[in-house]
Amino acid sequence: DAKTTQPPSMDCAEGRAANLPCNHSTISGNEYVYWYRQIHSQGPQYIIHGLKNNETNEMASLIITEDRKSSTLILPHATLRDTAVYYCIVGDAGNMLTFGGGTRLMVKP
Amino acid sequence: EPEVTQTPSHQVTQMGQEVILRCVPISNHLYFYWYRQILGQKVEFLVSFYNNEISEKSEIFDDQFSVERPDGSNFTLKIRSTKLEDSAMYFCASRPGQRSGANVLTFGAGSRLTVL
Numbered sequence: 001d002a003k004t005t006q007p008p009s010m011d012c013a014e015g016r017a018a019n020l021p022c023n024h025s026t027i028s029g030n031e032y033v034y035w036y037r038q039i040h041s042q043g044p045q046y047i048i049h050g051l052k053n054n055e056t057n058e059m060a061s062l063i064i065t066e067d068r069k070s071s072t073l074i075l076p077h078a079t080l081r082d083t084a085v086y087y088c089i090v091g092d093a094g095n096m097l098t099f100g101g102g103t104r105l106m107v108k109p
Numbered sequence: 110e111p112e113v114t115q116t117p118s119h120q121v122t123q124m125g126q127e128v129i130l131r132c133v134p135i136s137n138h139l140y141f142y143w144y145r146q147i148l149g150q151k152v153e154f155l156v157s158f159y160n161n162e163i164s165e166k167s168e169i170f171d172d173q174f175s176v177e178r179p180d181g182s183n184f185t186l187k188i189r190s191t192k193l194e195d196s197a198m199y200f201c202a203s204r205p206g207q208r209s210g211a212n213v214l215t216f217g218a219g220s221r222l223t224v225l
Contacts, residue, residue, distance in 0.1 A: 032211050043113075043200045043216030044152060051211075087152075093212055096142065096165055099152035 003027065004088045009104040012082075018075040020103050022088030025069040031092055033064060035073045036099075037084040044087065044099070047073065078107045111135040113217035115201050121223045125190050130220045132184045132201030139206035141184045142214060143176065145169070145197040152200070158184065191224045198222075 005023040012018040024033065035047040048055055048062045050071070055062045061074040075082055087102040114133040122128050134141050143155040156166040158176055175187045184203075188195055198221050202214040 034212070038152070041146075041198060041219070041221075043202075043218050044214075046213050046215065049211045049213060091212055095212060096154045096157050097212060097214060098154060099144075101151060 003090050003098070004100055006086075006088050006100065006103045008101060009106070011106050011108055012075075012078045014080060014107055014109050015077055018073075018078040018082065018105055018107070020073040020075075020086050020088075020105065021070065022072070023070045024088070024090045027068050027090050031090045033062065033068075033071050034089045034091065034097065035060070035062065036087045036089065036097075038087070038102070039081075039084040047086075078105075080107050080109065083107045111215070113201055113203055113215050115199075115217035115220050117220055118218070119221040119223070121225065122191055124193060124224055128188045128191055128195075128222060130186045130188075130199050130201075130222070132186070132203075132217055133182050134184055134201065134203030135215055136182070137205065138203035138215070140164075140204045141176075141178070142202040142204075143186045144200045144202065144216075146200065146219075147194075147197045155186070155199075188222075191222075193224050196222055196224045 032049050034049040036044040038044045048060050050062045064071045085102040085104050087099050089097050116131045141158040146152045154167050156170045157164045173189045177185050198219040200219045201217045204214050
């Protein structure tokens with residue numbers, strides 16, 4: 001079973017920041033936090049990952065709390081094309097990824 | 110940007126028939142995966158493959174399923190005798206070879222299997 005808890009759905013206005021929360025209170029010290037998304041029925045797409053520190057790339061920022069029990073994915077300027085299901089996943093290096101239900105983000109004009 | 114390629118994009122088959130789904134992983138990747146997603150449900154892990162052998166498999170991956178890397182580029186999933194409940198999107202994924210570090214997978218676009 002997935003080790004993460006995410007809200008099933010969220011709305012965001014186009015151009016605004018989308019902040020997607022994730023709880024992973026049972027995360028262990030060597031487990032990473034990964035974020036993937038799935039647009040319609042396409043294959044999941046990697047967004048970002050982190051271990052302890054906050055991370056930023058061209059797609060998003062990942063904020064991990066100091067106790068690592070929760071994290072937030074930030075899409076700084078959401079567009080309509082960011083409408084998707086966003087999955088927060090925790091796992092060891094080398095292990096397979098277990099997908100949960102994710103958060104269905106709807107970006108509205 | 111390198112991508113994982115899957116064929117066919119959609120296959121319709123009769124119950125009891127054998128199906129082979131094909132994947133071309135990214136060329137320098139060494140770990141390969143199959144996942145599936147039944148319509149409206151979660152993405153489920155089936156199997157992982159490394160160094161020409163299965164490294165991990167789920168309960169779903171029973172004797173009806175097999176994987177193979179027949180040459181240096183293709184990675185196939187075979188379903189020996191399809192059942193109605195095998196109807197799903199099947200996603201292939203691959204990742205680079207380092208054992209340590211993060212598990213960043215690149216997924217293909219998927220193959221939709223419809224069993225009638």
